[in-house]
Amino acid sequence: MNYTEAKPDFTPINIKIRNMNDLFLQLTVAILIGIGAGYLGSFMVLRRMSLVGDALSHVALPGIALALVWNFNPFLGAFTALFIAVLGIWALERKTELPSETLVGIFFTISLAVGLLLTPEPELLEVLFGDISTINRTDLLITAVSVMAIIAILSFIKRSLTISTLSKDLAKSMNIPVNKINFVFLLMVSLMVALGLKVAGTLLMGSLVIIPAAAAKNISLSASKYIYLSALFGALSSIGGIFTAVFISIPAGPAIVLASGLIFLITLALRTQKV
Amino acid sequence: MKEIILDVQNLSVSFDDNKIIDNLSFSVRKGEVIAIVGPNGAGKSVLFRSLMGLIPHLGKVIWTPKLKISYIPQKFGVEKDFPITVKEFLQLKSKDHAKMMSALESVGLKTKSNDYDKHHIEHHLLKQRMGWLSGGQLQRILIAWALLDNPDVLLFDEPTAGIDIGGEETIYNLLKKLNDEMSLTVLVISHDLNIVYKYANNVLCLNKEKICFGPPKDVLDRQALIELYGGEAGFYAHKHKN
Numbered sequence: 001m002n003y004t005e006a007k008p009d010f011t012p013i014n015i016k017i018r019n020m021n022d023l024f025l026q027l028t029v030a031i032l033i034g035i036g037a038g039y040l041g042s043f044m045v046l047r048r049m050s051l052v053g054d055a056l057s058h059v060a061l062p063g064i065a066l067a068l069v070w071n072f073n074p075f076l077g078a079f080t081a082l083f084i085a086v087l088g089i090w091a092l093e094r095k096t097e098l099p100s101e102t103l104v105g106i107f108f109t110i111s112l113a114v115g116l117l118l119t120p121e122p123e124l125l126e127v128l129f130g131d132i133s134t135i136n137r138t139d140l141l142i143t144a145v146s147v148m149a150i151i152a153i154l155s156f157i158k159r160s161l162t163i164s165t166l167s168k169d170l171a172k173s174m175n176i177p178v179n180k181i182n183f184v185f186l187l188m189v190s191l192m193v194a195l196g197l198k199v200a201g202t203l204l205m206g207s208l209v210i211i212p213a214a215a216a217k218n219i220s221l222s223a224s225k226y227i228y229l230s231a232l233f234g235a236l237s238s239i240g241g242i243f244t245a246v247f248i249s250i251p252a253g254p255a256i257v258l259a260s261g262l263i264f265l266i267t268l269a270l271r272t273q274k275v
Numbered sequence: 276m277k278e279i280i281l282d283v284q285n286l287s288v289s290f291d292d293n294k295i296i297d298n299l300s301f302s303v304r305k306g307e308v309i310a311i312v313g314p315n316g317a318g319k320s321v322l323f324r325s326l327m328g329l330i331p332h333l334g335k336v337i338w339t340p341k342l343k344i345s346y347i348p349q350k351f352g353v354e355k356d357f358p359i360t361v362k363e364f365l366q367l368k369s370k371d372h373a374k375m376m377s378a379l380e381s382v383g384l385k386t387k388s389n390d391y392d393k394h395h396i397e398h399h400l401l402k403q404r405m406g407w408l409s410g411g412q413l414q415r416i417l418i419a420w421a422l423l424d425n426p427d428v429l430l431f432d433e434p435t436a437g438i439d440i441g442g443e444e445t446i447y448n449l450l451k452k453l454n455d456e457m458s459l460t461v462l463v464i465s466h467d468l469n470i471v472y473k474y475a476n477n478v479l480c481l482n483k484e485k486i487c488f489g490p491p492k493d494v495l496d497r498q499a500l501i502e503l504y505g506g507e508a509g510f511y512a513h514k515h516k517n
Contacts, residue, residue, distance in 0.1 A: 217358055
C-alpha cells in the first residue's frame with residue numbers, strides 16, 4: 001500500500017483493474033489472506049477471542065498513522081502496534097484469569113480514536129477500509145510467504161493449542177507450555193491482521209478472521225472439518241468479494257466482508273443439529 | 276501396608292492474602308481410593324491444583340518419583356458447539372487405535388468385539404461431537420482419556436458433575452473397578468457422602484483446614500459433619516451441586 005503518494009481524487013478505494021494481470025494479482029493476494037485469516041480465525045473463535053479479534057485490527061490505525069507521519073513502512077507500523085497490543089493481552093491473561101474483553105474493548109476503541117486523529121486525511125479512507133488496488137508483486141511475495149509460515153506454525157502447535165483451549169489446567173498438567181503457546185498464537189494473530197489490512201482495512205480486517213470461522217462452526221462436527229472449512233470459506237469470501245467489487249465497481253474490502261456474511265447466513269440455515 | 280505414594284506436609288495456599296488451604300497434612304498409599312469432601316469454597320479443587328503443581332503453595336507435596344498422574348479438572352466439559360469429535364479428542368492424547376479401543380473397553384463403552392459393536396463404536400461414538408454426549412457418556416470418555424497413558428494415579432475433580440443420581444453410582448462403580456483391576460490409585464472430589472461411605476478407603480474432610488482424615492466409617496461422625504458443613508448438616512443434607 002503506497003500511503004505517501006497523494007491521490008488525485010478522494011474516492012480512492014473503489015477497486016481499479018487496469019488489466020488481467022492486476023485482477024490476477026489482487027485475486028491471489030485476497031485468496032491467500034482469506035485462507036490465512038480463516039485458518040487462524042478457527043482457533044480464535046474457539047478461544048472466545050471473537051471480540052478481541054474484531055477490535056484488535058483497530059489498534060493498527062495509530063501504527064499506520066505514525067508510519068505515514070514519520071514516513072516509514074505502514075505495514076511495519078501496523079504490525080508493531082498490533083504486536084504491542086497483543087503483548088498487552090498476553091500479560092493481562094497471564095496476570096488475571098479474568099476475561100479481558102472489557103479492557104480490550106475500551107483500549108482498542110481508544111486506539112481507533114487516536115488513530116483517526118493522527119491519520120492524514122487523504123489516506124484515511126484507504127486505511128480504514130483497505131485498498132487492494134495498490135497491491136504490487138512484492139506484497140504478493142510477502143503475503144504468500146507469511147501466510148504459509150502462519151499455517152505451518154499453527155499446524156505445528158495445533159494439538160497444544162486445542163488442549164489449552166479446552167482447559168488450561170489440563171494442558172499444564174500435561175506439561176504443555178501454555179504461556180509460550182499462547183504467545184506464539186497471539187504473534188500469529190498480529191501478523192495475520194497486519195497482512196490483511198491492505199485488503200480490508202483497520203475497520204474490517206477483524207471480521208475476515210472471525211466470520212469464516214463462525215460460519216464453519218455452524219456446520220462442522222469435527223475439528224478437522226471445521227478448520228478446513230474455515231480456510232475454504234475465507235478463500236471463497238475473497239473470490240466472491242473481488243469479483244463483485246470488479247463487476248459493480250465498489251471497494252473490495254467491504255465486498256469481501258459481505259460475501260463472508262452471506263456464507264455465514266447460508267451455514268446458519270444449514271446448521272448441524274444433534275441427531 | 277502398601278507404600279506411601281503421596282505425602283502432603285503442611286500445605287498452605289493463599290490467593291491475595293486469602294487463605295484457601297491452611298496447614299494440611301495427609302498421605303496416600305498405593306491402590307487406595309481417597310475421597311475429598313467439603314462445602315463449596317473449601318479448597319478442594321485448589322488442593323488438586325496444588326497437588327499437580329499448577330499453583331504456588333507453601334509446604335511439601337511429595338509424590339513417589341516417576342509416577343504417572345492423570346488429572347481431570349473441574350468442569351472440564353466441552354461446550355455443546357465446540358467442533359471436536361470423540362475420536363479427535365482421544366487422539367489429542369494418543370494416536371494409537373488399539374490403545375484407544377482398550378481404554379473404551381475399560382470404561383465400559385465397548386464390549387466384546389463383534390460387528391454390530393464395531394459399527395456402533397465407529398459411527399455413533401467416535402464420530403460423535405463431544406459436546407453432544409450425555410453427562411454419563413462424557414465422564415466415561417474423560418476417564419478413558421485419563422487411562423490412555425496408563426496412569427498410576429487418577430485425580431478426578433467431581434466425576435459426577437452433570438450426571439443424574441443413577442448415573443453417579445455407575446461412574447463410581449467404574450472407578451472402583453479400575454481401582455481393583457489396575458491397582459489405580461484414585462483421588463476424587465465428591466459431594467455425595469453415601470458414595471464416599473461405599474467406595475473410599477479414606478476420606479479427607481476439608482474446610483480450609485483438615486477436619487478429618489481416615490476410613491469414612493471411623494471419621495465421618497456427627498461432630499465432623501457439623502464442623503465441616505455447619506450446624507444444620509445431617510447425613511442426607513448433601514445433595515447440592517456446585
